[in-house]
Amino acid sequence: MQFEDILYEVRNGVAWIIINRPDKMNAFRGQTCDELIRALNRAGYDRSVGAIVLAGAGERAFCTGGDQSAHDGNYDGRGTIGLPMEELHTAIRDVPKPVIARVQGYAIGGGNVLATICDLTICSDKAVFGQVGPKMGSVDPGYGTAFLARVVGEKKAREIWYLCRRYSGQEAVAMGLANVCVPHEALDGEVQRWAEELCERSPTALAIAKRSFNMDTAHQSGIAGMGMLALKLYYDTEESREGVAALKEKRKPEFRRYAK
Numbered sequence: 449m450q451f452e453d454i455l456y457e458v459r460n461g462v463a464w465i466i467i468n469r470p471d472k473m474n475a476f477r478g479q480t481c482d483e484l485i486r487a488l489n490r491a492g493y494d495r496s497v498g499a500i501v502l503a504g505a506g507e508r509a510f511c512t513g514g515d516q517s518a519h520d521g522n523y524d525g526r527g528t529i530g531l532p533m534e535e536l537h538t539a540i541r542d543v544p545k546p547v548i549a550r551v552q553g554y555a556i557g558g559g560n561v562l563a564t565i566c567d568l569t570i571c572s573d574k575a576v577f578g579q580v581g582p583k584m585g586s587v588d589p590g591y592g593t594a595f596l597a598r599v600v601g602e603k604k605a606r607e608i609w610y611l612c613r614r615y616s617g618q619e620a621v622a623m624g625l626a627n628v629c630v631p632h633e634a635l636d637g638e639v640q641r642w643a644e645e646l647c648e649r650s651p652t653a654l655a656i657a658k659r660s661f662n663m664d665t666a667h668q669s670g671i672a673g674m675g676m677l678a679l680k681l682y683y684d685t686e687e688s689r690e691g692v693a694a695l696k697e698k699r700k701p702e703f704r705r706y707a708k
């Protein structure tokens with residue numbers, strides 16, 4: 449299986465899926481999402497793999513969400529908005545193996561959503577988590593909002609989305625967004641250790657547990673499908689375009705004129 453935007457390797461029974469676009473801070477385009485889905489399915493149904501790690505190449509970012517250089521209201525791939533986003537989220541949830549997010553830098557926007565959806569999150573003391581949508585004319589209308597509230601609680605999830613602040617690795621652990629935060633140099637060893645520990649557990653018990661955890665929020669996938677259609681309409685507005693333009697021009701967006 450050939451990949452361009454990601455790397456795929458198996459280390460002692462653990463599949464490492466690494467977004468390999470460090471010059472774009474590992475932001476994803478349509479092709480990246482497609483490759484991630486294929487890699488997740490490959491690892492998920494390879495009997496020699498017991499756990500999956502989702503990571504970003506380089507030092508600076510796990511993933512900073514949608515690639516803004518490809519975003520002018522239409523991304524380059526399939527799906528309602530040119531990004532198969534619900535499909536990618538569903539793939540992480542559907543693979544019958546635990547997926548660990550390894551966060552060594554920015555997990556921002558859609559990148560933070562990916563980390564949130566993974567079964568476990570292990571981060572370093574250089575990790576930075578946060579949402580940016582209402583600051584740049586976007587919003588995740590599915591798991592990124594509703595599921596986040598299940599993970600960190602309603603008040604915190606609303607704070608994260610409405611204010612678009614940034615949070616350290618230690619703060620992420622304190623709010624339940626990450627499992628553990630370790631010194632940067634110790635991150636890969638820690639991630640591999642957790643993953644190998646998972647490989648020792650009964651795969652069937654893990655697969656049943658994962659499906660059972662998912663069951664509680666399964667309806668959110670339907671909401672996400674509807675939400676993407678709403679997001680498409682929002683992307684076609686001047687209000688959203690103002691956010692995207694401001695980000696590109698490195699200035700503050702002027703949203704007040706669109707107040708309803």
Ligand SMILES: CC(C)(COP(=O)(O)OP(=O)(O)OC[C@H]1O[C@@H](n2cnc3c(N)ncnc32)[C@H](O)[C@@H]1OP(=O)(O)O)[C@@H](O)C(=O)NCCC(=O)NCCSC(=O)c1cc(O)c2ccccc2c1O
Nearest residue numbers: 472473475512513514515516517529533554557558586588
């Ligand atoms: C991540 C940052 C906070 C880092 O800030 P910092 O000041 O440290 O670094 P720079 O800003 O100078 O960035 C360096 C370099 O990287 C480029 N870059 C960073 N992020 C992206 C990106 N997402 N896309 C493209 N390029 C990126 C940046 O432009 C710089 O390049 P230079 O050439 O200028 O050197 C900060 O960079 C930041 O805030 N980045 C943008 C974060 C962002 O807006 N992300 C997208 C949010 S929208 C989204 O994620 C999303 C999610 C979904 O679920 C969707 C679903 C369906 C459709 C669309 C979706 C969607 O768009």
